[in-house]
Amino acid sequence: MQLAxxxxxxxxxxxxxxxxxxxxxxxxxxxxxxxxxxxxxxxxLIMASKILPVGTAYAVFVGIGAAGTVVIEILFFxxxxxxxxxxxxxxxxxxxxxxxxxxxxxxxxxV
Amino acid sequence: MYWTALIFAGIFEMVGVLSINHLxxxxxxxxxxxxxxxxILSFTLLSFSMExxxxxxxxxxxxxxxxxxxxIMGILLFNEPASRLRILFIFCIIAATVxxxxxx
Numbered sequence: 001m002q003l004a005x006x007x008x009x010x011x012x013x014x015x016x017x018x019x020x021x022x023x024x025x026x027x028x029x030x031x032x033x034x035x036x037x038x039x040x041x042x043x044x045l046i047m048a049s050k051i052l053p054v055g056t057a058y059a060v061f062v063g064i065g066a067a068g069t070v071v072i073e074i075l076f077f078x079x080x081x082x083x084x085x086x087x088x089x090x091x092x093x094x095x096x097x098x099x100x101x102x103x104x105x106x107x108x109x110x111v
Numbered sequence: 112m113y114w115t116a117l118i119f120a121g122i123f124e125m126v127g128v129l130s131i132n133h134l135x136x137x138x139x140x141x142x143x144x145x146x147x148x149x150x151i152l153s154f155t156l157l158s159f160s161m162e163x164x165x166x167x168x169x170x171x172x173x174x175x176x177x178x179x180x181x182x183i184m185g186i187l188l189f190n191e192p193a194s195r196l197r198i199l200f201i202f203c204i205i206a207a208t209v210x211x212x213x214x215x
Contacts, residue, residue: 019170022154023161038154062174070167079165088210092171095203096178102197103182 004051011044012064019069024077055104059097066093113163114212120156121176123149128181153177168211175204 014037021034048057066089073079127149134142153173161169179201185191 019166022158023166023169062171066167066171066174069170073165073167079167082214084214085167085211088207088214089167089171091203091210092175092207095200095207096171096175098200098203099178099182099197102194102200103185103191106191 014041123153124177125180
């Protein structure tokens with residue numbers, strides 16, 4: 001169970017890596033690394049979803065991915081912090097996580 | 112142009128996720144092509160959109176569109192319930208996306 005959560009967190013870390021790569025990669029090795037990060041992050045999420053409830057794993061995964069992306073952008077790429085942007089991103093995440101958890105609850109009640 | 116690419120990236124993401132399900136039922140070459148093709152298209156369009164858009168906008172919106180798409184398809188194709196809560200969350204995602212487009 002613990003290992004599954006570690007996979008979620010590490011997977012989310014690689015998710016942040018490929019998002020950065022997708023925007024900032026320019027050299028061929030950078031693109032290879034980005035592709036690898038995509039594969040690794042999805043593989044870890046899929047593995048974790050075999051043990052943890054899919055919706056929960058995905059929700060945490062996306063939440064960390066989005067939060068990490070915002071932080072990295074501000075810290076390393078000089079993007080200014082904007083309150084309005086943060087509010088909308090949080091609203092977006094509430095919607096995504098909400099939908100995932102509702103779907104999960106539905107699946108469980110059908111079992 | 113970049114927002115259009117982002118929206119289509121989300122749509123292809125939805126197609127990709129649905130094709131995983133499809134692959135389970137029809138294990139043939141066409142299903143694999145559909146799966147691979149839609150994800151490749153999704154990531155390519157996402158990458159293109161990020162030439163202009165910030166990561167913190169493109170990534171959550173892409174995820175959001177994919178999630179909304181899969182949910183709506185679930186309701187339309189797989190008889191899943193269109194509960195008020197789901198409609199509310201879908202609305203959150205759409206409102207947030209419109210908001211982000213508006214401020215960027």
